[in-house]
Amino acid sequence: MLGVFSSSIVSPPEELVAAGSRTPSPKIKATALVKRFLDSNQSAVSIQIGDDVQLAYTHHNQSPLQPRSFAVKDEIFCLFEGALDNLGSLKQQYGLAKSANEVVLVIEAYKALRDRAPYPPNHVVGHLEGSFAFIVYDKSTSTLFMATDQHGKVPLYWGITADGYVAFANDADLLKGACGKSLASFPQGCFYSTAVGGLRSYENPKNKITAVPATEEEIWGAKFMVEGPTVFAATKYHFLANLSSQKMDQQGHGQGQPPVTGVMGSSSQMPYGVAPYQANQMTGPAAPVSVGSIHSPAQLAQQQLAYQHIHQQQQQLLQQQLQSFWANQCQEIEQTTEFKNHSLPLARIKKIMKADEDVRMISAEAPVVFARACEMFILELTLRSWNHTEENKRRTLQKNDIAAAITRTDIFDFLVDIVPREDLKDEVLASMPRGTVPVGGPNEGLPYYYMPPQHASQAQQMWPQQPPHPYTTAQQMWPHQQQPPADS
Missing domain, CATH: 1.10.20.10 (Histone, subunit A)
Structure with missing residues (x-):
């Protein structure tokens, strides 16, 4: 499949532009690229959308497990290659007919994002499971939305033609002859949206994606890589790693500590992570029961602070x-x-x-x-x-x-x-x-x-860090609004 977009729709990535300038190589224009694709595939189909967009696809040499499909609905054009493992559950979620395939589902998911959903665009592709790559173009808003799966099972490449068009294709050789060194592999587990302003990782949307210049021997001009996990993920990992190391240290050096015996009467006295029903699993006379290693109060406080953070x-x-x-x-x-x-x-x-x-x-x-x-x-x-x-x-x-x-x-x-x-x-x-x-x-x-207003103001003083809700803010703007008379 092939998608070609002018600079008025997609801004060419600066890294690919710099790679082409750093290492001059032969290029061709967008029209010549589309013509080359159609000439090499006799059964290919081309769709011209205005003067700025051209899509093309073919079923020639496609994998039976990863077929290519095309659909258009409400001026939304979609090229899809691959297969979704959770297609059945997604059709129920979006209320689609049983005959709907992957390309129809992607269009409906995009429409839900555009018209109704209040969540970020990475959630549209975050719940897709399987091998896939797709290109969605919304003519009504001139928006491009495309993505690949997390493992890169369906390859996708992008480059810049001689006349500044951005081309996307699943054939690296096709783009190599048209884009020269202004060529790169589309990063797996990422999506590109002109609505959000560029390339994002849908697993870690807040992480920056850096383009690393490739060597002269490689056909790529750059490699796009997602930087490390977010601060939240790093903090959570550090917290879990500390818990694991503390348990290992206590198992290795805490053999001299006497085990806790007897039956604990309240689960509130048990340390974090110990199941509350362990103490009462036995019936009959009380016997010594080991409930595992007990964390010190300082360790419990540290764990609670980490969780609170x-x-x-x-x-x-x-x-x-x-x-x-x-x-x-x-x-x-x-x-x-x-x-x-x-x-x-x-x-x-x-x-x-x-x-x-x-x-x-x-x-x-x-x-x-x-x-x-x-x-x-x-x-x-x-x-x-x-x-x-x-x-x-x-x-x-x-x-x-x-x-x-x-x-x-x-x-x-x-x-x-x-x-x-x-x-x-x-x-x-x-x-x-x-x-x-x-x-x-x-x-x-x-x-x-x-809660009466006077108590609400007291509660706001108790928790001053909590930002006011828009509804409560509106109520404070008109505190003396006249109330309608009560029914007699």
């Missing part, structure tokens, strides 16, 4: 995402001039409003405001729920993630009656770290009830 980083990341989300929402509302298209059906919203017997007439703009408010509510709740999904190393948002988001956010306390209280209680306990006291702000693991 990791937890605080997770909460800071969530707050940054929420701030960015609300800033984008406010900017989008200010720039909105078209009110004909809505994400939620206005007829359904109007029907719900008319369910109240006291409502007799509804103005035309009222359902529009309700639709926008409901959309923002769904987006924020999804964002908070997805944060809980990532904390538990999962890629599918479940009901317990929504329940956890409700328990952690006091503005959602009206949903407690919707989610069963048993589930909420289980999620609060599940969200607490085993063997340690809960850490973090006041929003975690606490029962929710109505």
Whole structure:
């Protein structure tokens, strides 16, 4: 497959431009490259999209386990090569028909990212399992989105032609004759999006990708490599490594310590990492039971501080995402001039409003405001729920993630009656770290009830580090708003 894009769509990578200037080599123009591809494959198909984009593909010499496919829907063009191992579950997740294949799924995933999803674009490809490489071009927004699998099972290369076009292909020899030294292998486990401004790793999206200049003997002009893990991952690894080394030291040098005997009456006295049911597995007379090595109070404090540091980083990341989300929402509302298209059906919203017997007439703009408010509510709740999904190393948002988001956010306390209280209680306990006291702000693991304004201000003084919620900020802007008269 082949995709050629002008500099108005894709900015040529500076590293590849520098590699071509450092080592001059013969190149050809984009039109000649497409013609060469079509001439070498008699069954090839070419698609011209305006003056800036040209796509081409062929089924010749394709692997039966990694077929190539092409589809277009709603001005979204997609070239796909490979196979997804979790295609069945993804079709259920996106509500697709059983006959849908990989290329249709990728288009729907991209549409969900573009139109509805509040999460970063790396989540679109992060849940794809298998061998794949795809190129997506959205004509309506002039956006390019492409990615490869984590292990590079489907090769993909990119380079710069003589007239400055950026070309992507699965054939290195094809691009070598067209791009010269301005050629590189597309890094595995990465995606390129013009919407986010360049190349990213979808496993570590915050890590910088560095282009290392290649030697003269290599055909590549540069090699793109993802730098080391993020600070969060490094801290977590350091924390786990310390735990492992402490256990090894105690096993090797702590043989002289007498074992703890007897049955422990409370699980709260047990060290972190020891299962609370070990002490009561035996029945009958009490006998000496070894519960493993006991950490010193200093070690327990160090472990708890390390966990608290990791937890605080997770909460800071969530707050940054929420701030960015609300800033984008406010900017989008200010720039909105078209009110004909809505994400939620206005007829359904109007029907719900008319369910109240006291409502007799509804103005035309009222359902529009309700639709926008409901959309923002769904987006924020999804964002908070997805944060809980990532904390538990999962890629599918479940009901317990929504329940956890409700328990952690006091503005959602009206949903407690919707989610069963048993589930909420289980999620609060599940969200607490085993063997340690809960850490973090006041929003975690606490029962929710109505808090008068004077008590709310006292709570804000107790936790000044917690950023105010947009809803509470709006309430503080109009503290003396006149309330409607109560029904007699």
